[in-house]
Amino acid sequence: MFTSEPIVSIQNAFIYQKDRIVLNDVNFSINKGEFVFLIGRTGSGKSSLLKTLYADLWLQQGKAKVVGYEIETLKISDRPYLRRKIGVVFQDFQLFMDRNVYENLLWVLEATGWTDRAKMKARIAEVLMQVGMAPARDKMPHQLSGGEQQRVVIARALLNEPQILFADEPTGNLDPEVSEQIIKLFHEINKAGTAILMATHDFDMIRKFPARIMKCENGVVLEEKA
Numbered sequence: 001m002f003t004s005e006p007i008v009s010i011q012n013a014f015i016y017q018k019d020r021i022v023l024n025d026v027n028f029s030i031n032k033g034e035f036v037f038l039i040g041r042t043g044s045g046k047s048s049l050l051k052t053l054y055a056d057l058w059l060q061q062g063k064a065k066v067v068g069y070e071i072e073t074l075k076i077s078d079r080p081y082l083r084r085k086i087g088v089v090f091q092d093f094q095l096f097m098d099r100n101v102y103e104n105l106l107w108v109l110e111a112t113g114w115t116d117r118a119k120m121k122a123r124i125a126e127v128l129m130q131v132g133m134a135p136a137r138d139k140m141p142h143q144l145s146g147g148e149q150q151r152v153v154i155a156r157a158l159l160n161e162p163q164i165l166f167a168d169e170p171t172g173n174l175d176p177e178v179s180e181q182i183i184k185l186f187h188e189i190n191k192a193g194t195a196i197l198m199a200t201h202d203f204d205m206i207r208k209f210p211a212r213i214m215k216c217e218n219g220v221v222l223e224e225k226a
């Protein structure tokens with residue numbers, strides 16, 4: 001039987017902020033193409049868990065493997081290689097406000113080793129099309145609505161064809177209608193094969209777009225029964 005290795009697996013992991021344990025003995029895995037919601041109250045550890053998985057917070061105890069990289073032993077110099085295979089989307093859009101959409105995306109391609117200008121231009125056109133933002137190519141971020149900016153951020157996260165997107169409250173700053181469009185976009189991206197791990201408070205969206213749910217509660221991560 002064909003079995004593929006999970007793209008995220010975390011075992012016996014203790015997640016710390018400074019010297020305080022935020023999450024104890026975390027164990028789960030995420031398979032290729034899965035969609036997973038991560039829920040839990042403010043301060044329950046969702047962001048800390050995501051940060052650990054994209055190697056922004058040191059994993060002091062336990063093991064994690066993300067798209068083939070062992071997180072607990074990952075050298076700082078190897079982080080860019082991990083980051084090329086994953087995409088990260090936050091609540092605050094974090095675009096360069098002094099560059100237009102095209103330049104924002106170009107910056108990422110340059111920073112991740114692309115050199116062929118024609119291929120870069122084509123890839124940017126492709127991801128902007130995928131998120132419905134092709135007409136905004138030459139606009140400055142301040143000329144876009146919050147939802148449009150978030151689409152550009154998602155396009156940026158897709159540039160290197162990540163195997164998984166980590167999204168931390170990606171609709172946290174958006175009104176409900178726009179949030180729904182953004183979650184729909186994540187679902188389309190997921191259907192095209194990219195796994196998604198999304199921290200959210202938005203229970204309406206979870207009801208509308210049912211998927212696997214994990215919950216941070218009382219210092220542990222639990223699988224939530226549907």
Ligand SMILES: Nc1ncnc2c1ncn2[C@@H]1O[C@H](COP(=O)(O)OP(=O)(O)OP(=O)(O)O)[C@@H](O)[C@H]1O
Nearest residue numbers: 017018022040041042043044045046047048049216
């Ligand atoms: N940089 C930091 N230094 C010290 N403690 C931190 C830091 N970041 C978060 N914490 C603490 O770690 C705990 C978990 O926070 P975390 O941000 O992971 O929770 P969260 O579930 O993502 O919350 P929210 O929904 O508000 O984003 C909280 O008690 C928080 O105060």
